[in-house]
Amino acid sequence: MSLSVNIKDLDVLTSNAKQIQDDVLKEILTLNANTEYLQRFLHGSSDKDLFKKNVPVVSYDDVKPYIERVANGEPSDVISGGPITRFLRSSGTTGGKEKIFPINDKYIETLRYLVALFSLLTSKHFNDNDAKKGKKMLFLYNRSESTTPSGLMVALASTSFVMSPYFTNPPSKSNSYYTSPDQVILCPDNNQSVYCHLLCGLSRRDEVVGVGSSFAYALVQAINVLQIYWKELSSNIRSGHVSKWITDLNCRNSVSAILGGPNPELADMIEKECSNKSWEGIITRLWPKAKYFECIITGQMAQYIPTLEFYSNKLPIVSTIYGSSESLFGINMDPLSKPQDVSYTFLPNISYFEFLPVDHEGDMASIVDLVDVKLGCYYEPVITNYFGLHRYLIGDILEVTGFYNSTPQFRFVRRKNMVLSVEIEETTEEDILKASARATLVLDQSTNLMLTGFTCHADISTFPGHYVFYWELKAKDVNYVFQLDENVLAECCYALEESFDVFYRKLRSKDGLIGALEIRVVQQGTFDSLMEYFISQGGSIGQYKTPMCIKSSEALAVLENKVLARFYSKKISSSGLIVYFCVLKCFE
Structure with missing residues (x-):
């Protein structure tokens, strides 16, 4: 793939999706057909029909032994015809367990290509003099790498990207467009890094046109840090000196250069804005030229939309790229679309994409190619990449929302196996x-x-089992006395229950097989503690996604230790029973 990026490329790619997909599969099979994994299915052939007939659809447990053999020192051709130079580690916060996937520089090159392509799209929509001259305050982070027994590095995708020459030594030095220098991004201590990101962003406040991170939670976490440390940040700017606890010398020296000496006028402004009784719109008050947030806000990240809107006076939230450790997929062609309407256009030159209908009922023959999906239908992506994954089930559920030329666009709906259930309901x-x-x-x-x-959990330790929601709440006004109203929280419990489907409401109301839904209000900072737990297990702030449903007993313990109060739904809806009989009547 060429490193040159041009918006016109999108029309060429998306207008010729079928041919490009066939070419990509031919290239992948030619490269990999003689690997130990594919040899037994294809016998050296690169024929598409033979591939579809013989190569099975697989999950991680099916390919894990092959990946581990390469990680332990066997040649790459166990699974990949090209060199394996490193492994990507999934964050483990979505599916509950960490996985590793083989890649080489082609993956990082593709990621850089998508980032650059999306930046061009964004600049088209925010195309004025400020945007051309301005900088992005991006909260990017590094995370220490580990090593496999074979000596190959294992890292998160975000770490692999910021450590790569495509980031540190790009042809146009595009990261000079960021408010933070490389030394802040590459700092291995995330606490020092986020503080210095804020310090650099405040020092360059008049240049900031966008505020971003990989995922929405990193932005919420940065706002939390700002709320805790704003006085210290202001003091640093007033004196022109970085706090002594910033001990990473590369980070410290680079930030000191950006401070450039005392700035009491800026410090006064920060203190005035942050001392306000309400932090509503604090982002646009501190960074008046900021035009948008840039982060992934779909799926489980959608819970942070109201928080980001509150702190920014509803700046547009631009959801960027759809990708995973297994493969990159595509980009959001309409940066100004509302978060709930975001769709991603799959780019046909990245991997070979197939799609398994959600209602396939075990019929793998129902798999269709990228250009053959149907509008409004739901699918699970099946990917074949250049690095040894063949017909691999991703585990995401997507809806086809439209087409860009001949290439489909997909809305992320949910993770396949992320559900709450205490009985037969899902x-x-x-x-x-x-x-x-x-x-x-x-x-x-x-x-x-x-x-x-928030997050939630299906508690089946007692009978009947019930849903537990963990809520972290904060007062909108800093001087507001934090009080919990039992009747209001009980009504919130009921509102949650009323939103669930007919089978939940029937089991709750008629059969009594589901108990009253419970909200457990936790201390402020609890979800930061939850993040810290997952980071201690190998995650990263930059790639962290708050789990929608908690299954880990250790993660549950983090939440349980912070519970302030418990509230239950006090009403039982009869609507579940009424709707249930209506559904039965339709099938008579």
Whole structure:
């Protein structure tokens, strides 16, 4: 793939998706057909029909032994015809367990290509003099790498990118467009890094046109840090000296150069804005030229939309790239689309994409190619990449929302196996997000509190089992006395229950097989503690996604240790029973 990036490339790619996909598969099979893994299915052939007939659809457990053999020192051709130069480690916060995937520089090159392509798209929509001259305040982070027994490095995708020459030595030095120098981004201590990101961003406040991170939670976390440390940040700017606890010398020296000496006028402005009783719109007050947030806000990240809108006076939230450790997929062609309407256009030159209908009922013959998906239908992506994954089930559920030329666009719906269930009901991520939005309205209308983070758990330790939601709340006004109203929180519980489907409400109301839904309000900072737990297990701030459903007993313990109060739904809906019989009547 050429490193040159041009918006016109998109029309060529998306207008010739079928031919490009066939060419990509031919190239992948020619490269990999004689690997130990594919040889037994293809016998050296690169024929597409033979590939579809003989190569099975697989999950991680099927390919894990081959990946581990290469990680332990066997040649790359166990699974890949090209060299394996490193492994990507998944964050482990979505599916609950960490995985590693083989790659080489082609993956990082593709990621750089998508980032550059999306930057061009964004600049088209925010194309004025400020945007051309300005900088992005991006909260990017490094994370220490580990090594396999074979000596190959293992790192998160975000770490692999910022450590690569495509980032540190790009042809145009594009990262000079960031407010933070490389030394801050590459600092291995995330606490020092986020503080210095803020310090650099405040020092260059008049240049900031966009505020971003890989995922939405990193932005929320940065705002939390700003709220805790604003006085110290202001003091640093007033004196022109970085706090002594910033001990990483490369980081410290580079930030000192950006401070450039005392700036009491800027320090006064920061103190004035941050001393305000309300932090509503603090982003646009501190960074008046900021035009958008840039982060992935789809899926489980959608819970942070209200928080980001509150702190920014509803700046547009631009969702960027759809990708995973297994493969990159495509980009959001409409940066100004509302978060709930974001769709990603798959680029046909990245990997070979197939799609398994959600209602396939075990019929793998129903898999279709990229250009053959149907509008409005739901699919699970099946990817074949250059590095040894062949017909690999990603585990995401996507909806086809449209086409850009001949290439389909997809809305991320949910993770396949991320559901709550205490009986036969299945409550998905999408159901949970919709229910939470309804409950948040009750909270907003009755209190001065805002929901800043949540997750949930199916508690089956007692009978009947019930859903438990962990809520972290914060007062909208800093001087507001934090109070919890039992009736309001009970009504929030009921609003959640009323949003769930007919089977949940039937089991809850008629059969009594599901107990009253419970909200457990946790201390402020609990979700930062949850993040720190997952980071201690090998995650990264930059790639962290708050799990929608908690299954880990250790992660649950982090939440349970911070519970302030418990509230239960006090009402039982009869609507579940009514709707249930209506559904039965339709099938008579």
